[in-house]
Amino acid sequence: MTKSIFITGAGAGIGLETARLFASKGWFVGAADRDPRALENLQAELGEEVCSTHVVDVTDEKAVAEALSEFAELTGGTIDALHNNAGILRVGPFESIAIQDHRAIVEINVIGLMNVLYAAFPYLKAASGAVVVNMSSASAAYGTPDFASYSASKHAVRAMTEALDIEWQAHGIRVCDLMPPFVNTGMVQANVGGSRLFDSLGVNLAPSEVAAEVWKQVASPQLHRAVSGQFKILWPIARSAPTAVTRAVMKKLRRSS
Structure with missing residues (x-):
């Protein structure tokens, strides 16, 4: 039986590559995005028999x-995997970004993710061994620093992932996330002048590399999967180091150029 995945933010970047x-692995893809033209192009590329599009x-x-109801009608009422990828980014000193932009980051990155999780739950529950991959x-x-509201939104995604992985275990659903550093997407490129952290850490990941990590998470879920060799080393250190040390490192990276 063909497996299915529903992907938000599928019109570009990581979602598109996922x-x-x-689709190349034989899955039936539900592609959701706000951009109807991007979805039309994706469906034309992949074919209607393997890709259902949803402007949302x-x-x-x-x-x-x-x-999600429309997609589930095409899959027999089940969804095997959900990739919560939709998100936005604004970079710069907190006070230099309009408050409506801060609000939009939280609305899309957190409330939007919650909307999708809530609506997808019955279809995930109906599947056998469903997996949710949130984009942290x-x-x-x-x-x-310079990513205050975005960083806060991704902390929320991390907490949501941890909580639901416990709650939904009883329903046979794994909930996990990806934790990549900067990915070379249009969203990131539109913000590269907003912080020296881009220069300090580099924009080294391609969207296709992150998509490959989505595939790994679905095949073998890890609660938090650090992406890139650099962050795989830094993540355990960040979790165990004293707060003062991590704070000092962040300050140094922000000053670097």
């Missing part, structure tokens, strides 16, 4: 529920 990868804003609770970030390891 859709391509899973994840902050619209009703639209999210309708999209390396910035969830410690509050990141």
